[in-house]
Amino acid sequence: TTFDLNLNLPQKFERKEFNLFAMLGGDTKMDGGEELRKVGRCLDWLYPDDLERSIGREKELEELHKLLEHWDKRPVVIIGKKQVGKTSLINEYVFRKVEKRIHKTSEKKQTWLVSPQRLISGMSFVGQWENRLIAILKEAEKKEHLLYFDDLLGLFLAGVSANADLNVAQVMKPYLERRDVRVVAEITPETWRVLQEKDRSFAELFHVFRLDETKEDKTLKILLSVRRQLEAKFNCDFSLESLPTALDLQRRYNRESFFPGKSASFLQQIGNKFQNAKISRQNILEEFEAKSGMRVAFLDDTQKLERGEIVKNIQQGVIGQKQAIEAAADVVVWCCDE
Numbered sequence: 001t002t003f004d005l006n007l008n009l010p011q012k013f014e015r016k017e018f019n020l021f022a023m024l025g026g027d028t029k030m031d032g033g034e035e036l037r038k039v040g041r042c043l044d045w046l047y048p049d050d051l052e053r054s055i056g057r058e059k060e061l062e063e064l065h066k067l068l069e070h071w072d073k074r075p076v077v078i079i080g081k082k083q084v085g086k087t088s089l090i091n092e093y094v095f096r097k098v099e100k101r102i103h104k105t106s107e108k109k110q111t112w113l114v115s116p117q118r119l120i121s122g123m124s125f126v127g128q129w130e131n132r133l134i135a136i137l138k139e140a141e142k143k144e145h146l147l148y149f150d151d152l153l154g155l156f157l158a159g160v161s162a163n164a165d166l167n168v169a170q171v172m173k174p175y176l177e178r179r180d181v182r183v184v185a186e187i188t189p190e191t192w193r194v195l196q197e198k199d200r201s202f203a204e205l206f207h208v209f210r211l212d213e214t215k216e217d218k219t220l221k222i223l224l225s226v227r228r229q230l231e232a233k234f235n236c237d238f239s240l241e242s243l244p245t246a247l248d249l250q251r252r253y254n255r256e257s258f259f260p261g262k263s264a265s266f267l268q269q270i271g272n273k274f275q276n277a278k279i280s281r282q283n284i285l286e287e288f289e290a291k292s293g294m295r296v297a298f299l300d301d302t303q304k305l306e307r308g309e310i311v312k313n314i315q316q317g318v319i320g321q322k323q324a325i326e327a328a329a330d331v332v333v334w335c336c337d338e
């Protein structure tokens with residue numbers, strides 16, 4: 001490949017300082033600590049108020065602690081469906097770790113959240129992002145930091161360009177094989193299968209930690225604790241009916257996310273909106289209607305749906321087909337009666 005370079009050199013230029021390889025990023029010495037601060041976020045510094053707390057997960061937290069503190073430094077991946085609590089579990093681990101050394105000032109053994117795309121941001125020359133990554137990995141090894149990736153699949157996409165197939169995962173792989181650095185990641189089951197197809201040997205480096213959705217009784221206990229935290233934080237007051245209503249609505253109609261996260265985040269949004277106020281069952285229904293588009297009359301099982309009103313509403317979106325509309329109305333009425 002042939003390319004032209006236009007160099008505007010200063011008049012007083014000493015030839016011995018000119019290093020084309022260094023200009024392309026291949027001979028650049030980078031400070032790992034400085035680069036980590038540029039692209040990462042230290043979770044230890046978020047203690048105590050800005051860390052998500054994990055409630056009712058003592059058994060899972062104990063197991064995760066053993067894995068992340070194990071002497072062999074094997075990387076750990078937490079596999080769980082959307083909003084089952086993967087992020088909050090890691091945050092809780094950090095919270096308790098920092099709490100134990102609250103009176104000690106230390107730059108060692110911190111947990112850093114790193115985005116794969118930020119690792120390569122601003123790196124326009126060949127070899128620059130590789131040097132940055134290697135510097136960060138060496139800094140993490142030296143300071144015994146825990147590197148946390150919330151986008152594990154993104155490691156295979158970051159760094160790839162039209163002119164190069166090298167990605168972040170390939171550069172990291174030898175360090176993980178040698179157990180030079182501690183790494184924890186989170187991923188959904190669907191994305192995990194995609195990653196295994198891309199590079200099974202990379203996936204097999206990780207110890208798999210599966211986090212399941214909580215059962216209804218445990219979810220309710222978790223939400224009771226969440227409610228108390230939100231009431232203290234936002235100076236609000238959830239009525240007795242509001243919590244079961246929120247839980248029931250999420251269970252029946254929100255099938256894309258999972259417990260306990262989907263209910264906890266819904267309550268968080270409501271608490272933030274109704275600060276210094278009493279939150280009723282009707283507030284819960286109206287907020288869910290605003291987010292889902294489903295009418296309160298359909299969501300509220302205490303209200304009786306009139307067949308004539310159902311037919312009228314269906315007719316607004318369907319032209320003709322009277323028999324089909326009548327049949328659909330009958331189904332809706334039957335389902336609500338059940």
